Amino acid sequence: MNILVIGSGGREHTLAWKLNQSISCSNLYVAPGNAGTAGIAQNVDIGVGDFEKIRNFIKEKDIELVVVGPEAPLVDGIREYLQSDDELENLRIVGPGKEGAQLEGSKDYAKQFMIKHGIPTAESRTFSKDELAGAKKYLKTVKMPIVLKADGLAAGKGVIICPKLNIATKTLDKMLGKGMFGAASDKVVIEEFLAGIELSVFVLTDGISYKILPEAKDYKPIGENNTGPNTGGMGSVSPVNFAQGDFLKKVEERIIVPTVNGLKSDNIDYQGFIFIGLMNVKGDPYVIEYNVRMGDPESEVVIPRIKSDLVELMAATADRTLSEIELKIDGKTASTVVMVAGGYPEDYEKGDKINGLEIKQENTIIFHAGTKMVDEGIVTNGGRVLAITGLGDNMSEALDNSYELVSKIHWDDVYFRKDIGHDLMLLE
Ligand code: AMP
Ligand code: GLY
Numbered sequence: 001m002n003i004l005v006i007g008s009g010g011r012e013h014t015l016a017w018k019l020n021q022s023i024s025c026s027n028l029y030v031a032p033g034n035a036g037t038a039g040i041a042q043n044v045d046i047g048v049g050d051f052e053k054i055r056n057f058i059k060e061k062d063i064e065l066v067v068v069g070p071e072a073p074l075v076d077g078i079r080e081y082l083q084s085d086d087e088l089e090n091l092r093i094v095g096p097g098k099e100g101a102q103l104e105g106s107k108d109y110a111k112q113f114m115i116k117h118g119i120p121t122a123e124s125r126t127f128s129k130d131e132l133a134g135a136k137k138y139l140k141t142v143k144m145p146i147v148l149k150a151d152g153l154a155a156g157k158g159v160i161i162c163p164k165l166n167i168a169t170k171t172l173d174k175m176l177g178k179g180m181f182g183a184a185s186d187k188v189v190i191e192e193f194l195a196g197i198e199l200s201v202f203v204l205t206d207g208i209s210y211k212i213l214p215e216a217k218d219y220k221p222i223g224e225n226n227t228g229p230n231t232g233g234m235g236s237v238s239p240v241n242f243a244q245g246d247f248l249k250k251v252e253e254r255i256i257v258p259t260v261n262g263l264k265s266d267n268i269d270y271q272g273f274i275f276i277g278l279m280n281v282k283g284d285p286y287v288i289e290y291n292v293r294m295g296d297p298e299s300e301v302v303i304p305r306i307k308s309d310l311v312e313l314m315a316a317t318a319d320r321t322l323s324e325i326e327l328k329i330d331g332k333t334a335s336t337v338v339m340v341a342g343g344y345p346e347d348y349e350k351g352d353k354i355n356g357l358e359i360k361q362e363n364t365i366i367f368h369a370g371t372k373m374v375d376e377g378i379v380t381n382g383g384r385v386l387a388i389t390g391l392g393d394n395m396s397e398a399l400d401n402s403y404e405l406v407s408k409i410h411w412d413d414v415y416f417r418k419d420i421g422h423d424l425m426l427l428e
Pocket of ligand 2: 218232233291294295296297298
């Protein structure tokens, strides 16, 4: 099968890495890809939003399966665009249509969906631009801290936790009143703060049945002990020890089943990944967000734990035959440590030569995110540069593998968190 992966991050390198291992994978392309995907697939110089070029490329290369990595093209309707072409009738696409993608594209839409289908989530109210006065009044009635969420896509920056009323009021002014996130904050969801431990749960659905993929924990803040500004993710681990047995059963019964059934009863034909960000509040799960794609860096620990053939799983998702497939999961623990450019998530340099990428180490995989191949070799080309995944029989073995290789890879001003997984080891 000829396959096209859309995207250029660590998630897409991981998907390509796993697809490439399948005997059913013929030609594998990644658009636009990075220096890591260039080593296992053919990079195609087409941006994720250039639907016309993507469509033409699919026709030219007889692509049979498209796996869409990031959310933006899904929210912008890449599925409908490709499907509207008669010649692409038989193209398999993994990733929901425009309506399903609203689960991530609009926090208010996601909230209404959860309320309608009885899915546990934090209390909230949504206000639009012309309701600023009412929103401020409402703020005076809620408990602090409070969470303000820009309704639309804001590159992972649209959620602000405000410890006090005066900060919340000022932040609301900026978001709703001054367009802090452009059109994305034309509406703001004001949400109850949930205290607990976060967990990322991944589901693959063909619109009829579903498979639950391995869960993961993401480390979002830039600094150790979860301090400083949020990033796209500084590391992750899977499995997550507090999320086994009873808790996962609650997640399936209270969240996954009503989500998949809710999509069906709302006539939203959803074929793709559902990433459920949830909070474990004293043993009960509450949804804090839906994403309509795999997580990054969660993919770098979830995908390596999938033993089943990923091409088969992706094709079955598009063919609505997921129920016929057995999902096999590796019992090993996986950890990933993200190496970033100094300064990230604010300003950072690009173009620094990366040394040590040739080093091979057992049970350790180098996934590229922001990297690029130039004449002198591979250089940094983004904030998050590499994700180093270690596998082991337990968390400490996996982390030892990740950190051993991390210590051998350098560039000017590299930074990484040294405490990935430490909180969970304390629970072991
Ligand atoms: P998001 O951009 O939706 O992933 O949110 C960013 C982060 O904000 C999440 O990973 C949580 O750590 C935090 N967060 C979001 N909603 C809540 C909430 N209701 N209570 C506490 N923390 C939250
Ligand atoms: N790691 C969080 C995300 O992919 O949104």
